[in-house]
Structure formats: structure tokens, C-alpha cells
Amino acid sequence: MRAMTASPELFASLTDDVVASGSDTVPVATPSTGETLHELPRSSAGDVHDAVARARLAQLAWARAGFAERRRVLLRAHDLVLERRELLLDLIQLESGKTRGQAFEEVFGAASLTRYNALAARRVLRGRRRRSGVPVVLTTRVRYRPRGVAGVITPWNYALSLAAMDVVPALAAGCAVVQKADDQGALSILALRRAFIDAGVPEALWAVVTGEGSEVGEALTDVADYICFTGSTATGRRIGEKAGRRLVGASLELGGKNPLIVLDDVDPEQAATDAAYACFAAMGQLCVSIERIYVHRAVARAFTRALIDRLEQAKLGSSLDYGSDFGSLASAAQLARVEAHLGDALALGATVLTGGRPRTDVGPWFFQPTVLIGVTPSMHVYAEETFGAIASLYIVDSEEEAILAANASEYGLNAAVFTGSTRRGQRVANALEAGNVNINEGYRGSYSSFAAPMGGMKQSGVGRRNGPEGLLRFVEPVTISAMTGVLQLPRTGREFGALEQPLLLLAWVLRGIRRR
């Protein structure tokens, strides 16, 4: 095994950056052994208010600095993230228990989306002329004003890359960020932040607070100028209500119960290999992970056999190298959640095709990737998000049946279709009710396309991150109209009377030549 670059001294120096005035700490465990990795300081509601006040001041200068300066700093941050990848990979693995491959996806993704936002911000957010209400008499421009301080609340599962998806566009748009990190994942976020600070982002512009969601998260929701939340649908609903009461904007990236359709024209071996990754990368603890597989009867036997083989041959582990295929569940709570869904399903008649047991021989919270058949609506696992290690397999007789079943969910985050025909894939994709649809990949196509919006329909969320849409969240459009002085708008009855016919003529001409 390679030498670890992370150390207790490094953990302490990183956690010094948490805005926490008290001396309270909480132990954070590493999933590979279940032992305490480090002690994380806890912030209070007062710390949130202090961080927001300082961020407000820092934001004024950052907004004035302009697009070119922000681009320079963010591109430098991109370089530092890649240069420091070994440390970031170690921290992600130590905190989450995922494999090096999935940690690499996080780091590489964070760098890529930093590059995208650095380079796209000016193009998306620079002021523009728009057609004015009365040509010649008026000119109209739209400028985009940064909202101020964005409150970013992130979960534990993809701590680094999910943080970057909200923090980086906020910075690129000229906002400041106060981020409430989950305890698990805070080290990775702090190390990522350090790269940005070293690249030139002012310290107060991106503050990190930690602590209970019910205290620290709520305090942030009460004062931020815009809220980016990633987490469960239940918490997202609560945050959306609070933001609504305050009339501030919010983007809510929530849960999913993501379907995969396997059509009758696939290569079953390849489809099974891709399905295994789509379901069990990060042990299924990713919002876009596949939890429902609808396989066409014509290929069901070959696909299922290949899927079982693939999962049973896969190497479980969390060593700090590329030697493992699948990692650990992230915590004892996650293990309990998986076991509860499995126990309920088995009690109500589901059958385990493969897996279905803890792997304490590898580590305390490891679980063998599990595929169930015979899942029915009475079971929790049927419609509720498990968020770990279990996929349910259903056999269908047609494309239409698969689409109907895939769409029969309160969620609409991610969906996938595997097929031998791209045309057919596009047709099915158009019929699926999800904010992200992938053809011949489980989720990585859309998840890695940082120039395109990512987010959910139905109970999976409100708003989109990534792409121009992700940047536009952080600005208020301001429309500025100015009289040219060439003519005046009518003010008296006589002036209206004189202008009525010319204006009507203008309207018909513009409509005739299809001018907006």
C-alpha cells in the first residue's frame, strides 16, 4: 500500500479553519475500521452569523474584482486541486470508505467543474442589451447582480464534488459562500477550500461551519441570501418552506429512486458490468445511483447471470490504491438502514439473487452488493430510497411496460436505458420522467457533463446545478431601461391619440417580419 499523505497534524490544521468559537468537538470515524479518524470542532448559530457578516464584507470586493480576476483565481484553484489530488483522494477515502476510483471521480469532477465555471461565467453572466419596449425611444440592458452570501448545505456522501458544484459557481458569479458541511466529509471540503484559498480566494469569502443541521443548518437558512441544499427530500422540503417564508431563492437537490431499463437488444455481459457500477459504485450511496432495474424478458436470464457473476467476483475494500472495485457503507447508520430495508423485504417475500449479508471480514460497515427479486409495493425497498447496497430487479415484457414502471415513482432524479440502438435509446430517454437521463451508462454521462444542468423533477428537487443554469442561480437579473432622448413616450391624451396608428402599424410590421 502507498504511504498515506494525510496525518493527524494535517487533520488538526485543516479543522482549525472551521468557524467555531467554542471548544466542543465531535469524533468522526473512518469507515475502513470504524475507529475515530479525528475530532471535528462544532460551530454554533452565533458562529454562522459571524461567518455570514464577514462573508458579506468580503463579497463586496470579490464582486468588484470582475470576471477576469475571478477566472484567474479559479483556474489557479483548478491547477492546485489536480496537483494536490493524492491528498484529496486519501481524505475522501478515509472519510467515506469509497474506493480510490470513486474518489478520483470526485476530485477530477471538482477540477473539471471549476474549469467550466471559471471559463463560462463571463459568457453566461455579462450584461446584455435586450430589445426595448419602444425602439429608438428606449434602450434596455440586463445586468446580473450577485445575490450576496450563498448558504451551501451539503451531505456526507459525495462531500467534495457536491460542495464544488454549488460553491464554485457561486464564487464565479461573484458571491460569497458560507458552507455547512456534514461532519463526515468536512476534512475533504476543508482541504478543497484550502486549495482555493491558496489560489487567491479570500479566507472570509468561503467559510465552513459544522454542527447539527437543526441548529447550524437552520441558522444558515435563516440568514443566507440564497440557499443551496443537497440532501434528503424531508430536509429539503423544510428548507424550501423556510426559504419561501423569507422570499429568498433556493435550489434543492434531493433524493431519488432511480430506474434502469435494460432492453432486449443489449449485450447482456456488457449491460451487467455497467449495471453493477451504476448500482453499487460508492455502495449505492449516491443520489443518482440506480436502485430499480427493469430488464426485458428476452435477455433477463443472461443479464442476471452476468450481473451475479460480476458482483460476486468484485473485490471489496477501501485501501488507498486502485485495488478495490467497491467500497464500504459510510457509517453504522447506513448499515442499519440497508439491513432494515433488506429485512423488511425478506419478511414480505422478496428473494436475494446475490449478496444480502454484511462483510465484516473486510470492515465493520461493508455489505455485499445485493440484488433482490420478487419486490412488491408493500415493501419499503419498492418505492423508498434505500441509498445503499440494494437494487431490485424486475422482468418486463416490453419497452412500454418498462417506461411506465420507471416513471411510476414520486422521484425523478436520474434514469438510464441500456440498448443496442442509440435511436431507440433516445426515444426511451424522451419518455422518461427524470432531470437526468443516461443512455448506455448508469449516471456518469450526465453527472460528469458540467456544462449541462443537473437536478431532479417531482420530489427529487427544485432548480438545477451545473451549466449556465447552475451559474444563474447566484445572480439577480436587473433590467435597466433608459430613455434615448430622441423622442418622448406619450403622456397626454393628445399625444396618445397621435401615436396610436403609428404604433399599431409598427406592431403589425414587426409581427409580419417575425421580429420579437
Ligand code: NAD
Ligand atoms: P440530510 O437531509 O439528512 O442532511 C443533509 C445536510 O443537511 C447535512 O449537512 C445536515 O446536517 C443538514 N441538515 C439536516 N437538517 C437540517 C435542517 N433542519 N436545516 C438545515 N440543514 C439541515 O441528508 P443525508 O442523509 O446527509 O444525505 C443523503 C440524502 O441526500 C439522500 O436522500 C440523497 O439522495 C440526497 N442527495 C441528493 C443529491 C442530489 O444532487 N440530488 C446528492 C447527494 C445526496
